[in-house]
Amino acid sequence: MIRSMTGFGRDHRIIDGREYLVEIRSVNSRYYEFNAKLPRAYNYLEEKLKTLVKSKMSRGKVEVSLSIYNITANETQVSLNDGVVQNYLEVLRAAGQKYSLTDDLSVSTIFRMQDAFNVVRAEADEDKIWEAVKETAEAALERFVSMREAEGAKMKEDILEKLANVEKMTEQVCQFAPETVAAYRERLFAKMSEILENKQIDEQRILLEAGLFAEKVAVDEETVRLKSHFVQFRDMMLADEPIGRKLDFIVQEMNREVNTTGSKAQEVRITKLVVDMKSEIEKIREQIQNIE
Numbered sequence: 001m002i003r004s005m006t007g008f009g010r011d012h013r014i015i016d017g018r019e020y021l022v023e024i025r026s027v028n029s030r031y032y033e034f035n036a037k038l039p040r041a042y043n044y045l046e047e048k049l050k051t052l053v054k055s056k057m058s059r060g061k062v063e064v065s066l067s068i069y070n071i072t073a074n075e076t077q078v079s080l081n082d083g084v085v086q087n088y089l090e091v092l093r094a095a096g097q098k099y100s101l102t103d104d105l106s107v108s109t110i111f112r113m114q115d116a117f118n119v120v121r122a123e124a125d126e127d128k129i130w131e132a133v134k135e136t137a138e139a140a141l142e143r144f145v146s147m148r149e150a151e152g153a154k155m156k157e158d159i160l161e162k163l164a165n166v167e168k169m170t171e172q173v174c175q176f177a178p179e180t181v182a183a184y185r186e187r188l189f190a191k192m193s194e195i196l197e198n199k200q201i202d203e204q205r206i207l208l209e210a211g212l213f214a215e216k217v218a219v220d221e222e223t224v225r226l227k228s229h230f231v232q233f234r235d236m237m238l239a240d241e242p243i244g245r246k247l248d249f250i251v252q253e254m255n256r257e258v259n260t261t262g263s264k265a266q267e268v269r270i271t272k273l274v275v276d277m278k279s280e281i282e283k284i285r286e287q288i289q290n291i292e
Helices: 040-054 082-098 107-111 126-196 203-217 220-237 244-264 268-288
Strands: 007-015 018-027 032-037 060-070 076-080 117-121
Touching (some): 007 126, 018 126, 032 040, 040 060, 040 126, 082 107, 126 220, 244 268
Parallel strands (some): 032 060
Antiparallel strands (some): 007 018, 018 060, 076 117
16 A cells, blocks of 8 residues: 655553653655654653554654653652651750740641651653553554555555556557658658659658668657556555655656657657656656655
């Protein structure tokens, strides 16, 4: 199936008290290029995401964006530093008795005590985080691939329509080419008759000249190769694999044959057809630049 190299996919989920958001977007590129935007604490996921995305595409410049937010996940552990609190309270109560102060100590007092709490950030389970990220990324990747395939289907329809136009014009070239030789022979005979007037015209010489001209302007080889390229092109369009580079090569060969036909053309109708054929082939080439 033909796929475009441009695409976008997004998925959002909440798993085990964390919110995950993955976005995948890609544009044209000759090769596979990967870039990730991840929270610093989760940089270890980059290589895994790269491998995951690579399994679904072979060419294009892709960017994966990952956001992770804690909602109810408990990643910090707080405990009371009993020794420090006990010392504070003893000193405060002693000061109250010494200076006849009201003992208004409360829980809020403890919050103002320096080093009264031990705060330890719990180590996240990397495997568990990756499984959640993978689940979200796979859903985003599915949408991403679907968009590329949908665009690819439209491109395929457009390309085949343009290819059919080139095929029709090739058939017209095949039709006009023999007429070009016949017209040349008639012009040559008329010119010789005018020059020689009533003298005997060497018809063998006319036929020889016409034969040499026919060899010079013959485009049979070019049109045969063109038709072969058309068959190869259509066969490749049915392949279930990345074909962008192969199609680009065939289009170059098509253009080469059409250019040669144009350089040999000695007839206005063929010259015009060559111009139109080159225009259609260029449109096909532009479309192919966006095919994986």
